[in-house]
Amino acid sequence: MVLAQAGDANAGKAVYERKCVLCHGEKGDGKGPGAENLDPRPRDFTSGVYKVRTTVNKVPTDQDIFRVISKGMPGTSMPAWDVLPEKDRWHLVAYVKSFAAEKLKEAPKKLDLPKEVAPSEASIKRGKEMFEAIECNKCHGTEGRADGPSHPELKDDWSHPIRPANLTKRWTFRGGADRTAVATRIANGVLGTPMPAFGDAVEKPEDVWHLANYIASLGPESPRLATLVTVTAVTDAIPDDPNADFWRKIAPGAIPLMGQVIVDPRNFNPSIDLISVRAAWNDREIAFHLTWDDPTESKDAGKSDGVALQFPPQPPTGPERPYFLMGDASDGVYQLRWEHGRGVAEVTANGPGKVAPIAGGEATAKVAFANGQYRLVIKRALASKDASRPPFTPAAFMPVAVQAWDGGAGEAPPKMSLTSWYYLRLEEPQSSRRFVIPPVVAILTFAVMFVVVRAARSRG
Ligand code: HEC
Ligand code: HEC
Numbered sequence: 001m002v003l004a005q006a007g008d009a010n011a012g013k014a015v016y017e018r019k020c021v022l023c024h025g026e027k028g029d030g031k032g033p034g035a036e037n038l039d040p041r042p043r044d045f046t047s048g049v050y051k052v053r054t055t056v057n058k059v060p061t062d063q064d065i066f067r068v069i070s071k072g073m074p075g076t077s078m079p080a081w082d083v084l085p086e087k088d089r090w091h092l093v094a095y096v097k098s099f100a101a102e103k104l105k106e107a108p109k110k111l112d113l114p115k116e117v118a119p120s121e122a123s124i125k126r127g128k129e130m131f132e133a134i135e136c137n138k139c140h141g142t143e144g145r146a147d148g149p150s151h152p153e154l155k156d157d158w159s160h161p162i163r164p165a166n167l168t169k170r171w172t173f174r175g176g177a178d179r180t181a182v183a184t185r186i187a188n189g190v191l192g193t194p195m196p197a198f199g200d201a202v203e204k205p206e207d208v209w210h211l212a213n214y215i216a217s218l219g220p221e222s223p224r225l226a227t228l229v230t231v232t233a234v235t236d237a238i239p240d241d242p243n244a245d246f247w248r249k250i251a252p253g254a255i256p257l258m259g260q261v262i263v264d265p266r267n268f269n270p271s272i273d274l275i276s277v278r279a280a281w282n283d284r285e286i287a288f289h290l291t292w293d294d295p296t297e298s299k300d301a302g303k304s305d306g307v308a309l310q311f312p313p314q315p316p317t318g319p320e321r322p323y324f325l326m327g328d329a330s331d332g333v334y335q336l337r338w339e340h341g342r343g344v345a346e347v348t349a350n351g352p353g354k355v356a357p358i359a360g361g362e363a364t365a366k367v368a369f370a371n372g373q374y375r376l377v378i379k380r381a382l383a384s385k386d387a388s389r390p391p392f393t394p395a396a397f398m399p400v401a402v403q404a405w406d407g408g409a410g411e412a413p414p415k416m417s418l419t420s421w422y423y424l425r426l427e428e429p430q431s432s433r434r435f436v437i438p439p440v441v442a443i444l445t446f447a448v449m450f451v452v453v454r455a456a457r458s459r460g
Contacts, residue, residue, distance in 0.1 A: 004062045005090040012095025015088045019081070028099035038077050039269040041160060045096050048103030049157060049192040052175040054184055055108040056199070058191060064108075065093045068175075075165075075172030111188050111199070113180070117209035119216060127214025130207050134198065139164040144218045147295035147372030157192040164195070166293060168219035169274070177221050183212040223274060226253025229400055229424040231279040231286060231392075238280050238287045240366040242375035247289045252276035255402055257417035262325055263352060270417040271295075271406035275307070281426050286392045287379040288336075296408035297369045299341030303407040306339040307376065310401040311390050311424075313348065321399045324420045326352050326413075334358075334389055336378050338365050340407070344378050346389060352414035358388050392426055400424040 017026070023042035025032040030044035043049070050060040052068045069089050072080030081089060097104055117123050131137060139154065141147035144167030156162040170177035175185050186208045189197030202208060232250050239246050255277055259270035271294065278289040288309060298305050312322055313334045326349040327333035337355075338344040344365035346358045363380040384391040392398065400423065405416035 004066070005087070007062075007087075007090035007092065007094035009091070009094040009098045011088075012091035012093070012098075015084065015092055016095050019084070020092070023077070028096070037266075037268040039160070040076050040156065040162065041158065042078070044158065045099035047157070047192070048100030051190045051192055052185075053108075053188060053191065054111055056111045056188055056197075057106060057109045059104050059106050059108040061108045061110070062090075062093050062097075065096060066090060069093065069096075071176065073174045074176070075169075075174060111184060113183055113187060114205035114209065116180075116183075117206050117213065119179075119213040123210045123213045124217045126207070127210035127212070127217075130202060130211055131214055133203075134201055136211070139194065140167050141295070141372050143371040143373075144168050144215065145293045145295065145372030147293075151295055154194045156194070162193055163295075167215050168293070169223070170215070170219060171222045172273075179209075179212045179216055182215055183208045186211050223254040223256070224252070226255055226277065226422070229253055229255075229277050229279060229422060231281050231424060231426040233394070233427045233429045234280050234282050235429075236282070238282060238285065238379065240364070240377055240379065242289060242366060242368045242377045246280075247278055247375075247377075250278040250280060250289070252278050252291065255419055255422065257402065257404060257419055260325070260403075260414050260416050260418050263414055265415040267411060267415045267417065271409040271411060272404045272417040275402055275404060277402070279424070281382060281392065281394075284382060285379050286382050286426070287377055290376045290378070290402075291373065292404060293373050294406050294408070295372050296406075297340070297374075298407040300407075301341070302412070304340045304342065305374070305407045306337065306405050306413075307374075308335045308337040308403040308413075309378065310335045310349075310403065312399055313388060314390050315393065315396055315398055321421050323351075324401050325418070326350075326355070326403075329354075336363050336380060338367075338376060338378060340367065346380075348388060355413075360385065394426040394428050396425070398424045398426075 021032050022034045023032040023038065024030055024045060028045035030042045032042060035042050050064065053060040053064050055061060066089055069092055070080060070082045072078050137148050138150045139148045146164045146166040148164065151164055154162050154164065165173060175181050187197065187199040189195050198208065255275050257270065257273055257275060259267035261268060272292055274292065276291040280287050290307060294305055311334045313332055322331040322333045328351050332348050332350040335347050335349060336344055337347050344363045346361040346363050347355050348358060349355045363378060365376060365378045368375045382392050399421045401419050401421050403413065403416050403418040405411035405413055
C-alpha cells in the first residue's frame with residue numbers, strides 16, 4: 001500500500017493541463033474537447049462525486065483518488081496514469097479535489113468491512129440467495145449479465161443512460177475486480193449511479209462477502225483472450241444444438257470487439273465487447289459456436305440482433321487481406337451473416353453499403369438465447385461450390401474477422417462492434433481418440449508451448 005502524501009494543487013494543475021484537460025476540461029467540468037462521444041462521460045470534478053470510495057460518506061480518501069488515477073477505471077476511457085511519477089499523481093489528487101473544495105470539506109469516514117469470508121460453496125450459495133432476496137437481479141439480471149428488467153431505464157446523476165455492470169465480466173468493474181473491491185462497492189454503492197449502498201440493506205454484515213464471493217463465481221477475473229481461432233478436428237458428426245455437451249468440451253477463445261468508429265453511423269458506445277468462439281470440423285463441414293452477451297433478445301425486422309463471420313473470398317496466397325471493414329470496391333469479403341429471425345446467409349460485401357447474398361447459400365444456423373446470452377452454431381460445407389466462397393483447408397492460416405450488433409440498443413451494420421483480422425486454423429486430424437491426451441504428450445506440448453511463448457515474448 002502506498003502511504004498518502006500531501007499533494008500540491010498548483011504543481012498538479014501543470015500536469016492536469018497536459019494530461020487531463022482533453023477529457024475533463026480546463027474547468028474540471030468534464031467538458032473537454034474529447035468528451036462528447038465518451039460513455040460514460042469524463043467526470044465533472046466540480047460535482048465532487050466519486051464512484052470509487054472506501055468511505056461510508058460521500059467524501060473519498062486521498063488514497064481512493066490516488067488509486068483510481070493510478071489504476072484508471074476499467075470498462076471506461078479513463079486511462080491508468082501509473083506512467084506518471086508518484087509525486088505528480090499526489091499533486092493531481094490535490095488539484096482535482098480543488099474543483100469541489102466546498103463539497104469535499106467533510107472528513108472522509110472510513111468504511112469498516114466486516115471480517116472477510118473466504119469463498120466456499122456455502123458462501124456462494126448464501127450470496128446467490130441474497131442476490132435474489134435484495135433484488136440485485138432487478139438491474140443485474142438472473143445470471144448477472146446486465147439484463148435485469150430495470151436495465152433499460154437506468155440513468156446516472158448527469159441524466160445519461162447507464163448500463164448495470166455485467167457481473168460475469170469483473171475486468172470491467174470501475175473500482176477493480178478483486179473481492180475486497182467488490183465487497184466495498186456493494187457495501188457503499190457507486191456514487192453518481194443507480195447502484196445503491198447495501199451496507200445496511202443486507203441481513204447480516206458479512207453478506208457483502210457472500211455477495212462478493214457469489215459474483216466472483218460468475219466469471220473469471222480476466223478473459224482468456226484468443227490469439228488464433230483453432231478449429232478442432234473431429235471424426236463424429238457435429239451437433240447443431242448450441243447447448244450440446246460436445247461444445248462444452250472445446251475450450252473457447254475470447255475475442256474482444258470494438259465499436260465501429262470509422263464510417264457513419266459510428267458506434268461510440270458498443271453493446272457487445274466480447275465473443276467467445278469455439279469451432280470444429282470433420283471431413284464434410286465446419287461449424288462455429290459463438291457465445292456473447294446481449295441484454296435483450298431482438299428479432300423484429302430492422303431491429304434484429306446479428307453477427308457476421310468474415311473471410312476473404314479465397315484463401316490468401318500472400319500477406320494481403322481485404323479491408324477489414326467489409327472490404328472495398330476492388331477487394332470484397334465473404335461473410336457468414338446471421339440475423340435473429342432471418343437465419344444465416346452467405347454474402348459478399350464490397351464495403352458496408354454493398355452487401356449481396358450469394359445465390360444457392362447453404363449455410364445453416366441454430367440459436368439459443370437465455371438470461372442475456374446468445375449461443376449460436378453456424379455450419380457450412382468445408383469445400384466451396386464456386387469461387388465466391390472460400391474453401392476451408394486443414395493447417396492453412398485463414399484470415400477471419402467478427403462483427404456483431406445489438407438491435408435492441410439501436411445497432412445495425414455498420415453501427416456495430418467489430419474486430420480487425422484474426423487467423424483461423426483447422427487443426428490437422430490426429431489419432432482417433434482426441435479428448436484423451438496421454439500425460440507424456442501433454443507435458444511435451446506444454447514444454448513446447450512454453451518455449452514458443454518465451455521466444456515470442458523476447459522478440460516482442
Ligand atoms: C480519455 C479521457 C480521459 C482522460 C485523458 C482522463 N480521464 Fe479521468 N475519467 C475519464 C472518464 C470517462 C471518467 C468517468 C468514468 C466513470 O464514470 O465510470 C473519469 C473519471 C475520473 C475520476 C473519477 C474517479 C471516481 O472514483 O469517480 C478521476 C479522479 C479522474 N478521472 C482523474 C483523471 C486525471 C487526474 C487525469 C489526467 C492525469 C484523467 N482523469 C484523464 C476519462 C479520462
Ligand atoms: C437499481 C439498479 C441496481 C441494483 C438494484 C443493483 N445494482 Fe449494482 N450496479 C448498477 C449500475 C448501474 C452499476 C454500474 C455503475 C457504473 O457503471 O459506474 C452497478 C455496478 C455494480 C458493480 C460493479 C462496481 C464497479 O466497481 O464498477 C457491482 C459489483 C454490483 N453493481 C453489484 C451489485 C449487487 C451485489 C447488488 C445487490 C446487492 C446490486 N449491484 C444492485 C445498478 C444496480
